[in-house]
Amino acid sequence: MSTRALYQEPCAFAGFPLDPADHLRSDAKWIGERLGDPGSLFLVFHKMKPLMDVSDRTNPVPGFLDRAQIPDQAMETAVFLGLLEETAIFAVDLGESIAEGEATGNGVKFIDLRSVALQLFEEEFSPLPALLGKAKSLLDWHARHGCCAVCGAATEISTAGYLRECPSCKAQHFPRTDPVVIMLVHRGDRMLIGRSPGWPKGNYSALAGFVEPGETIEEACRREVKEETGIEIGRVDYIKSQPWPFPSSLMIGLFAEAETEDIRLDEKELEEARWINRAQAKMLLLTGGSEDIRLTPFHIAIARHLIEKWVDMEE
Incomplete structure (x- = not known):
């Protein structure tokens, strides 16, 4: 039996650690500026695995990259996660824009999210799986819903990643839970x-x-x-x-x-x-x-x- 009284803690993937700043998602000008801001940070995924810095094996942390390290093609997938104080945090899927090995090495690598959560949550509650989990869910939804369910046309990402709009029939599609x-x-x-x-x-x-x-x-x-x-x-x-x-x-x-x-x-x-x-x-x-x-x-x-x-x- 766990000595942690596990059930008294929030579950893994709960406890999102950022300010969601949902009031800023529809501000296209502000989002555009943050996407180009060298101070913004990007949580990077490849094949739905987050990039993790495991140089300290007892304390793995997300391997955040800045804008200069993100291929332009991958920026098309960017979704806004929220604010860490004044820093905007986004998630991107590298997809085919980069080979997996190009972003790994020097203590960072892409790791299956279940494995990451198991390690982060092993000793005590951690809010990091919630951050990684939200990013993965959003990126996965975009990867699966590129076409309109009404007319079949290609949809376009909108509202900082929380909406896909169909330019053909004007239908709106929201992330699914x-x-x-x-x-x-x-x-x-x-x-x-x-x-x-x-x-x-x-x-x-x-x-x-x-x-x-x-x-x-x-x-x-x-x-x-x-x-x-x-x-x-x-x-x-x-x-x-x-x-x-x-x-x-x-x-x-x-x-x-x-x-x-x-x-x-x-x-x-x-x-x-x-x-x-x-x-x-x-x-x-x-x-x-x-x-x-x-x-x-x-x-x-x-x-x-x-x-x-x-x-x-x-x-």
Whole structure:
């Protein structure tokens, strides 16, 4: 069991550390000046991996570049992240404008964001994953939405990266976030855990699923649990949420009280589900479990927060 009381901290990818300065996004003159300002800093991505300075391996930090180091072609992807005091911070995707090796070396390299977050969040809460996560989500959305969903024409970036406009049909497209319910299902002194097909043997976690159009959070929770396990859910309590930039979801963490116990598994959704009691869950967290059963959410996942919070509660 974590000695950090992890669930009392914000989740990884929460706690955005900049002033979003959203009132400046539509000021094209101000944004243009900041893009050309040698004092502005650019968070650089390549294949959706952030450039990180790992010269101090115990304290990796984003490998910010200034305007002179950014190829002109990459500047077309620039999105405004916010202000660090008076310094404007942008994110850019190098794409094909540069070979990966040209921006690495001397202690900097492109690293998968999950790996970065795991290291930054290992000992204590860090706001840096929130900065990196927002940048990745925005850049990924632009990379996926270059054409208008209404008429198919090429769209153009606008409002400092928070809008794409279609010059043909004038439709406006905004960055997308997909809501996901993730729920700790409990009944008395027991919690329900499941494992998806394809997971390593013995790995279990909380249940989760996407919210469908026209659903409330509570309705989505009840539907997903019933679909996957056949268990009826009554009371649903909101606990906390987490931005999850893979590619861009909002994880909505819930406690869901089960009204039934018999599991009727949908094997397309889950390979297995089972009930465990609070003492078993605590022991699995303390020991790491065995080949047959492990509670596997990493400390950067909201599922870990939900499980630890429930384990620490009085029955």
